[in-house]
Amino acid sequence: xxxxxxxxxxxxxxxxxxxxxxxxxxxxxxxxxxxxxxxxxxxxxxxxxxxxxxxxxxxxxxxxxxxxxxxxxxxxxxxxxxxxxxxxxxxxxxxxxxxxxxxxxxxxxxxxxxxxxxxxxxxxxxxxxxxxxxxxxxxxxxxxxxxxxxxx
Amino acid sequence: xxxxxxxxxxxxxxxxxxxxxxxxxxxxxxxxxxxxxxxxxxxxxxxxxxxxxxxxxxxxxxxxxxxxxxxxxxxxxxxxxxxxxxxxxxxxxxxxxxxxxxxxxxxxxxxxxxxxxxxxxxxxxxxxxxxxxxxxxxxxxxxxxxxxxxxx
Numbered sequence: 001x002x003x004x005x006x007x008x009x010x011x012x013x014x015x016x017x018x019x020x021x022x023x024x025x026x027x028x029x030x031x032x033x034x035x036x037x038x039x040x041x042x043x044x045x046x047x048x049x050x051x052x053x054x055x056x057x058x059x060x061x062x063x064x065x066x067x068x069x070x071x072x073x074x075x076x077x078x079x080x081x082x083x084x085x086x087x088x089x090x091x092x093x094x095x096x097x098x099x100x101x102x103x104x105x106x107x108x109x110x111x112x113x114x115x116x117x118x119x120x121x122x123x124x125x126x127x128x129x130x131x132x133x134x135x136x137x138x139x140x141x142x143x144x145x146x147x148x149x150x151x152x
Numbered sequence: 153x154x155x156x157x158x159x160x161x162x163x164x165x166x167x168x169x170x171x172x173x174x175x176x177x178x179x180x181x182x183x184x185x186x187x188x189x190x191x192x193x194x195x196x197x198x199x200x201x202x203x204x205x206x207x208x209x210x211x212x213x214x215x216x217x218x219x220x221x222x223x224x225x226x227x228x229x230x231x232x233x234x235x236x237x238x239x240x241x242x243x244x245x246x247x248x249x250x251x252x253x254x255x256x257x258x259x260x261x262x263x264x265x266x267x268x269x270x271x272x273x274x275x276x277x278x279x280x281x282x283x284x285x286x287x288x289x290x291x292x293x294x295x296x297x298x299x300x301x302x303x304x
Contacts, residue, residue, distance in 0.1 A: 001273065003157045003207055005244045008235075024287075039219040043232030048291035050235075053205070053246055055155055067191040080195030083160075083202075083261075083277035086284070092157045094205055094276045096248055098286055109235075113287070121153065124246045125235035130290050131300035132238070134250055135176075135265070138282050139200040148283040 007121035009033055009107075011054065015117045018058060018088075020072065023115040024152030028099070030114075030122050032107035041125075045104045049128035052114055054095045055121045056088040063089045077143035095120075098128055113152060159273035161185055161259075163206065167269045170210060170240075172224065175267040176304030180251070182266075182274050184259035193277075197256045201280035204266055206247045207273045208240040215241045229295035247272075250280055265304060 013028035030052060032040060044050060068079045071087060082090050099111035109125065165180035182204060184192060196202060220231045223239060234242050251263035261277065 001159055003159070003273070003275070005155045005157065005246075007153055007155070008243050036218055040233040040235050042220045042236060043230060043293070044236035046291075046293040047236065047296075048288065049286045051248060053248060066188055068194045078195060081192040083192050084194060084196035084199065084279050086278050086281070090276065091160050092275050094157075096203060096205060096276075096278065098284065100286070100288055121155070123155070123244050124242065124248075126238050126248065127236050127292065127296065128286060128290060129238070129292055129296050129300060131297075131303060132250065133285060133290070134201045134252070134280060135304065136200065136252055138280060138285070139198075140279065140281055141195070141198040144199070144279065144281050145283075148281060151283060152287065 005123055007033065007123060008036060009122040011114065011116045011118060011120040011122060013118050018117055021150040024113050026114065027110065027112050028114045030109045030111065030125060036107055038106045041104050041107065041109055044109065044127060045101060047101060047127040049098050050101050050109065050111060051096060051098050051126045051128055052122060053124040054116050055123055056093040056095055057121055059088055059093050064091060065089050066091050071143065071147055157275055159185065159275060160188060161274040163266065163268045163270060163272040163274060165270050170269055173302040176265050178265065179254065180263050180266040182261045182263065182277060188259055190258045193256050193259065193261055196261065196279060197253060199279040200253060201250050202253050202261065202263060203248060203250050203278045203280055204274060205276040206268050207275055208245040208247055209273055211240055211245050216243060217241050218243050223295065223299055
């Protein structure tokens with residue numbers, strides 16, 4: 001089974017090179033393709049956050065991991081499955097991140113803290129609802145907390 | 153530009169029919185396809201929650217909305233853009249939900265509260281890290297809160 005998707009838009013920002021950390025201050029616009037009108041984004045500005053689903057388009061096929069590996073190749077952290085980490089070299093190359101909504105202008109959505117480089121194809125935008133966040137306390141291993149130290 | 157994806161697994165649960173509400177108690181297994189080994193899920197059980205990205209495979213192409221509509225066709229709620237709501241009849245038919253991890257058994261992940269029907273193709277699994285949740289207070293319009301009243 002193959003699923004064919006078409007990007008709905010593109011990320012534009014100042015981050016031209018793929019780097020691991022320091023995404024917090026980056027302002028991005030998600031620009032919808034010409035097949036969409038501003039109606040598609042109506043009302044999104046009433047939410048404080050949006051989840052952006054995007055495609056890690058710069059990933060080299062040969063680097064995709066389907067088993068286990070050390071995150072960021074850091075041997076101090078345990079070798080865990082690709083689905084126990086959020087890195088880009090993953091099957092289907094999908095990214096999903098919550099960003100803060102700044103404003104909407106026509107078919108452009110301005111957000112802060114989206115961890116995707118300039119030119120990234122966007123597959124979906126969803127509003128963040130409180131009820132869709134974890135309804136129990138979130139627990140995670142120590143290595144994951146360490147990895148995120150300088151992320152934002 | 154077309155992006156071709158292959159499901160990495162399938163949702164199995166007792167929910168055979170698409171319904172809007174009462175997902176909270178549903179236990180699902182996400183069963184990885186035979187091209188993956190149990191290594192792919194190693195360490196995921198150290199997280200309390202996983203985000204499952206899936207494909208709304210039962211959606212009829214003709215029902216996909218790319219502009220604005222009333223959520224659940226409820227005229228008491230404002231007409232908002234498809235990207236300001238999380239309904240299934242959307243471009244690219246992608247779903248993304250956070251579910252509570254119960255356990256991992258080989259290539260099967262047991263979760264609670266995944267809002268996807270039996271047979272849904274899964275495109276990705278990501279661990280939920282505290283740092284990837286909103287870093288500011290979440291705000292949302294009143295209609296969204298009303299819509300979620302009986303969801304879980």
